[in-house]
Amino acid sequence: MLVYTVISGILFGLFCSLMGIGLNLIFGVMRFVNLAHGDFLMLGAFGAYFAYTLYGISPAISVVINMIVMIVIGALIYYAFVPRLLRSRDPEMLSLIFFFGISQVIEALSVIFFTNNPRSIDWSALGTANYQLFGQSFQESWVVSALISVIAIVLVYFYLYHTKLGYATRAVMGSLDEAASSGINVHRVSAWAMGIGLALAAAAGALSPFFLGSITPNMGSDITTTSFSIIIIGSLGNPLGTVIGGLIYGLSSMFMQSYIPSWANLVPYLLLFLILLFKPSGLLGKVVRHA
Amino acid sequence: MMKTPFRVLSRIAVSGLIASAMTLSGLAAANAASTKAPKQITIGTLYAGSGSFADSSLPQYDGLKFWVNQMNAKGGVYVKAYHKKIPLKLIAYNDQSSSTTAATQYNQLITQNKVNLLVSDFGSVLTSVAVPIAQEHKMLLIDPTGTGGSFFTPNNPYIALTSLPTSGVWPTSLADYLIKNHYKRVALIYDQNDFDQSQATTLLAKLKNAKITPVYNNSVPTSTSNYSVLIHSIMATNPDAVIEFGYNTNDIPFLQSVSASGAHFKMLFTIFPGQLLSNIEQNVGVSGLAGTYTYPTPPLLVYNKVNYGLGMNAFTKEFQKSTHSAPNFLDVAGYNAGLVIQKTLENTTGLGQLQLRKALYTFSGKMFTLDGLFKLSPTGAQIGETLPVAQLIKSGNGLKVKVVYSK
Helix, strand or coil, X not given: CHHHHHHHHHHHHHHHHHHHHHHHXXXXXXXXXXXXXXXXXXXXXXXXXXXXXXXXXXXXXXXXXXXXXXXXXXXXXXXXXXXXXXXXXXXXXHHHHHXXXXXXXXXXXXXXXXXXXXXXXXHHHHCCCEEEECCEEEEHHHHHHHHHHXXXXXXXXXXXXXXXXXXXXXXXXXXXHHHHHCCCCHHHHHHHHHHHHHHHHHHHHHHHHHHHCCECHHHHXXXXXXXXXXXXXXXXXXXXXXHHHHHHHXXXXXXXXXXXXXXXXXXXXHHHHHXXXXXXXXXXXXXXXXX | CCXXXXXXXXXXXXXHHHHHHHHXXXXXXXXXXXXXXXXXXXXXXXXXXXXXCHHHHHHHHHHHHHHHHHHHHCCCEEEHHHCEEECEEEEEEECCCCHHHHHHHHHHHHHCCCCCEEECCCHHHXXXXXXXXXXXXXXXXXXXXXXXXXXXXXXXXXXXXCCCCCHHHCHHHHHHHHHHCCCCCEEEEEECCHHHHHHHHHHHHHHHHCCCCCCEEEEECCCCCCCHHHHHHHHHCCCCEEEEECCHHHHHHHHHHHHHHCCCCCEEEECHHHCCHHHHHHHHCHHHHCCXXXXXXXXXXXXXXXCCCCCHHHHHHHHHHHHCCCCCHHHHHHHHHHHHHHHHHHHCCCCCHHHHHHHHHHHCCCEEXXXXXXXXXXXXXECCCCCCEEEEEEECCEEEEEEEECC
């Protein structure tokens, strides 16, 4: 039981890391909280659902399709709205209102187009095998989803630490003004960050039916809350801290479900409370500030 | 004998009082006779256009709208108090599955729109806020599917449940079935809401009476959608019957997780396949549902011999013609609430809320609709309809329902 819980927690935690990492990337670069994060994830989930049910496209392929589409959408949203927000007196507050509005619009349109009925992808879409890990049997969809999450997270790491654009992104995350004065095209970097942030959300969306059960147009707000908890646990503004946050969240959720299921809902709020009480900057907060 | 001035005065006073009383009563009678019938009967209701209850609330609302349209096409509903047909007007607000929003809107329907009849939204969660508001405003609440047992108390005459028995009664047949078939290792998992908790309480009490202690008994938050670890915990207890009480948004991931885990239980029971079969089948697949058990409701239970409203087959035909979609149980529940309102207005002596309630009891136990027998307890709870236990059996590419136990 304990071993099963720990491994489930790690698999679920890796997915949670992917769920939150895009939100943290956008916050790190632009200092905006994307309140529509969960709604973009939901769009990714429905994209994968329709790709699978209408054309038989595997959700693993949908992860890639979702990412490409969302990078474009993210860049378009950035150039259409964000520079105007940045010119305002209080861009952070306005961005909250803006993304809340986007969230409401996405949800309303999704209800119209997708209806409110819960949908789900056949659990065998990512394979029917059962994997034996430390003597415990795990469904293939969980193992494959966790592996895809790891690949996506490694790609984010590679982008941030081994590409020119990634260096520029980290510079903007450190100080927007200093990055701009050193000749970095802040808008270009931010547009990429926005696109990649939404792409990661949509990638998580394609895998969400396997971890979160059925998908509905109104799932977004809960996911935004959970993602926000995850990134605060890791550290706001540090995308890789999200991995730690995700793993802690995943393990805590599974332990609660195994041993005190009635209280499982409290996990994100309890963790948030503890982190804010004992380490308000997040577990990797120090690393970010002095990087 | 000479009359004293005092006696004369008192006789004059008494005569005056009698005359005044006669005049007043005459005026009252004249007023009652001359009271004009309202131009329309307003029915206020809420629906969840989005949120977790939308997929159940919208069909219930569709069923009610279907009934209103049917009545208006015939010139309105007959109201006994006015001896004429009066058109209906449905006023509906979208509560977005939020009980806080619903509370405000129920108040608005009563105090601002001044509706004649109040119909609650789907389910116990969205009805729970309506119950005290209706009681406070002395407004009869027509409750189609809010089956929480705590809504029905002897000191609240302002509620009437139109479909389904109170949720505490639901597991009666299920418990009997489990006991009769000698299931000794029962695992129970249920959601933390009034609807599921009251069922769990009843089931546990009945099992206890039969000296059966569940091998697994845990509640989970209603928002639970990841059941993999929970199913693993259940499997570890080696049960022969697994009972899951949840809403459809729980049943779908639960059944999927069971399929994905490769777990096999001798008996697996969930609630909502009996109410929203096509929706759950679409998500879980025939193989995920085949062999499982549920409470079947209309249209899975077909009542064509009715003494009021359309029978099941006629309703299905008319509903499909009108909405271009096949009805599910909640469409039936919405329509059935309309039928109860129709019969109430046909029997009422006025539009006063207690008059409406009195009218309900004139046909309680006598009206049989496509939803079954309509019978109210003294507290307004539904006791006419019963929920049998059925097994879903694979038949060709689909599923058929086989009732295995009925009380």
